[in-house]
Amino acid sequence: MATYAAPVQDLIDALGRLPGVGPKSAQRIAFYLLKVDDEEATKLARAITEAKARIGFCTVCFNLSEGEVCTICSDPERDQSVLCVVEEPRDVVAVERTREFKGRYHVLQGAIDHLQGVGPDQLRIKELLARVGAEQITEVIICTNPNLEGEATSLYLSRVLAVPGLSVTRIASGLPVGGDLEYADELTLGRALEGRRVVENG
Amino acid sequence: MSLYRDEAVVLRTWKLGEADRIVVLLCRGAGKVRAVAKGARKTGSRFGARLEPGAHVQVQLYKGRGELDTVTQVEHVESFKVTRTDLSRMSHTASLLEAVDQVAQDREPQPRLFSMLVGALRVIEESDPPLITGAFYLKLLALEGVAPELDVCVGCGEPADTGEGVLLALEAGGVHCRSCGGGRRLSAEALAVSRAVLGGGLTAALELPQGPVTAEVHSLATTAMEAHLERRIRSLRVLDET
Numbered sequence: 001m002a003t004y005a006a007p008v009q010d011l012i013d014a015l016g017r018l019p020g021v022g023p024k025s026a027q028r029i030a031f032y033l034l035k036v037d038d039e040e041a042t043k044l045a046r047a048i049t050e051a052k053a054r055i056g057f058c059t060v061c062f063n064l065s066e067g068e069v070c071t072i073c074s075d076p077e078r079d080q081s082v083l084c085v086v087e088e089p090r091d092v093v094a095v096e097r098t099r100e101f102k103g104r105y106h107v108l109q110g111a112i113d114h115l116q117g118v119g120p121d122q123l124r125i126k127e128l129l130a131r132v133g134a135e136q137i138t139e140v141i142i143c144t145n146p147n148l149e150g151e152a153t154s155l156y157l158s159r160v161l162a163v164p165g166l167s168v169t170r171i172a173s174g175l176p177v178g179g180d181l182e183y184a185d186e187l188t189l190g191r192a193l194e195g196r197r198v199v200e201n202g
Numbered sequence: 203m204s205l206y207r208d209e210a211v212v213l214r215t216w217k218l219g220e221a222d223r224i225v226v227l228l229c230r231g232a233g234k235v236r237a238v239a240k241g242a243r244k245t246g247s248r249f250g251a252r253l254e255p256g257a258h259v260q261v262q263l264y265k266g267r268g269e270l271d272t273v274t275q276v277e278h279v280e281s282f283k284v285t286r287t288d289l290s291r292m293s294h295t296a297s298l299l300e301a302v303d304q305v306a307q308d309r310e311p312q313p314r315l316f317s318m319l320v321g322a323l324r325v326i327e328e329s330d331p332p333l334i335t336g337a338f339y340l341k342l343l344a345l346e347g348v349a350p351e352l353d354v355c356v357g358c359g360e361p362a363d364t365g366e367g368v369l370l371a372l373e374a375g376g377v378h379c380r381s382c383g384g385g386r387r388l389s390a391e392a393l394a395v396s397r398a399v400l401g402g403g404l405t406a407a408l409e410l411p412q413g414p415v416t417a418e419v420h421s422l423a424t425t426a427m428e429a430h431l432e433r434r435i436r437s438l439r440v441l442d443e444t
Contacts, residue, residue, distance in 0.1 A: 020219055114296030115214050115255060117436030119443035148254045148292070155289040176245045185251040187281050 008034070060131070062107040062124050064089045072104055079103040081138045085128065085157065087111045087145060095143060103141075106131065111149040112156055118149075120156055129160060139167045146173045204265050208232050209279060211319055212257045213303040217243065225253050225273065226303060227261065230316045234306040237263055237271040249276035256282060256295040258320055282327045291326050296437035297335045298322055301342060304431045315345060325408065332412040335438075336420035337399045339427040344400055350426050351376025352397050358382050368393055372426050392418035 003009065008030060016026035033041055057063070058070035065071070072078060072092070082103030086092055092105050108123045132140065142157055144150035154170055161168045174192035175184055184192075210227040213234070218224045223242035227235045242250040252259055253276060262275035285291040302319055306312060322338045325331065343349045355362050356376040362368045368377040371385035377393070378385050392415050399407045399419070410416050428435055 112440065114293060114437035114440045115300055117439055119440040121443060148256070148286070151286055152289060152292050155287070155292070159289070183248045185249070186278055187283070187286070188251050190283070 061105045062109055062127065063092050063105055081136055082141065083131070083137050083139070084141045084143050086143045087150065087153070091143065108153065111144055112152040113149045114152070125157070125160065132161065132163065132166065137166065139169060142168065142170045205262060205274070206232070206265065207260065207262045210259055210261050211316070211323070212253055212255050212259065213299045214255050215253060223253065224270065228302060228306055228316055228319060230313055231311060233310040233312055234308050235263065235271055236269065237273050239273040249273065252276040252278050255299055256285065256323060258282070258323065282323060285327050288330070291330045293437065293441040294326050294330065294334050295323060297435060297441060298338050300435055300437045301339060301427055301431070304433070305342060305346060318342070318345065331408040333408055333410055333416045333419060336416070336423035337404060337407055339423035340396060340399045343426055343430060346430065348430055349400055352393060352400070355379035355382055370422060372429055388422065389415065389418060391415045392422065395419050396422060
């Protein structure tokens with residue numbers, strides 16, 4: 001049986017370990033990389049090593065950051081009194097895209113997941129409590145996913161964050177813009193009804 | 203017949219690719235089934251919200267050639283709203299689901315297991331008794347045919363002493379009387395409650411308030427369950443932490 005030369009096989013194996021890349025895709029990407037000019041391939045290699053070397057976690061909010069403190073935490077324009085708690089760094093990007101939030105973040109790096117055995121101790125909750133104690137924070141917005149794990153995390157946080165003078169809020173859940181009522185499930189629609197608001201006169 | 207409908211409880215879910223989910227369902231008719239829910243993680247998904255662990259649903263599935271079926275429609279039978287807003291209820295639910303997922307065999311119809319699980323989920327939704335996990339585990343072990351022997355001593359076959367407690371020897375399959383010896387102490391009250399759970403006194407046992415006796419029965423049941431599964435139950439660790 002003909003096999004690939006060792007370096008090619010190594011490349012295929014390494015690519016195959018990436019999330020969502022199966023053996024066939026790994027093979028296709030490997031052959032593409034072997035075909036492109038050296039510059040292109042080195043650019044990719046450099047991008048990976050650079051990112052690995054320069055990106056770490058922000059020591060304040062645990063978002064991905066190039067320095068000790070991320071750009072959001074070090075921005076003096078940001079509202080220091082509001083904290084948005086999210087599960088993952090990519091959720092920071094999602095909230096930032098709305099341009100509705102001017103406060104700062106705290107990244108938990110996960111969510112309480114009973115079935116995977118992820119408890120509060122494995123998340124950045126101690127750090128969150130320390131921040132709430134040390135900084136001038138008046139509101140914490142719990143912005144975890146509206147699924148079982150996110151809800152569990154939110155319930156746990158609301159319990160440990162019960163401090164006088166601090167308001168703990170949870171993002172609303174409801175119908176997606178552009179969606180159909182007919183297809184909405186009872187839970188979502190029920191919550192949308194619960195969180196309804198007065199229509200302001202235009 | 204490649205499309206079929208069934209009543210199911212979602213045991214657990216995994217992320218798959220960009221926006222899909224693999225769901226493990228315990229169906230009333232079909233037993234434990236793994237299925238792909240395409241697009242379930244998108245915000246606009248038609249059934250994403252209904253396929254969360256612990257949901258009791260009516261599903262339509264497509265059976266393809268592979269191991270995984272495909273979810274085509276989902277409707278809630280019960281949505282267990284209170285459970286979703288209470289951490290203790292969530293933890294108890296998770297501990298039941300995890301054990302059932304381990305015990306159930308793929309595509310092996312287990313209607314009694316299904317009814318038992320749905321019943322327990324309803325109890326959690328209504329009152330969340332402290333002993334629910336322990337009682338469910340004992341019942342589950344009995345259903346599996348491996349309930350610990352609590353009436354007679356597994357060493358000598360004599361009736362186990364009820365007056366001053368017995369010694370619990372789960373590796374031997376039950377309790378030891380004082381004269382046989384060997385095992386962990388189990389109080390007479392905890393022994394009585396455990397017997398009640400297995401012997402038709404479930405409702406009364408579930409009404410017990412949290413206390414040393416319920417803690418003892420819970421510990422007995424989880425140890426026996428973990429010994430039967432030959433693995434740790436992860437949800438229980440989180441239950442203790444939260």
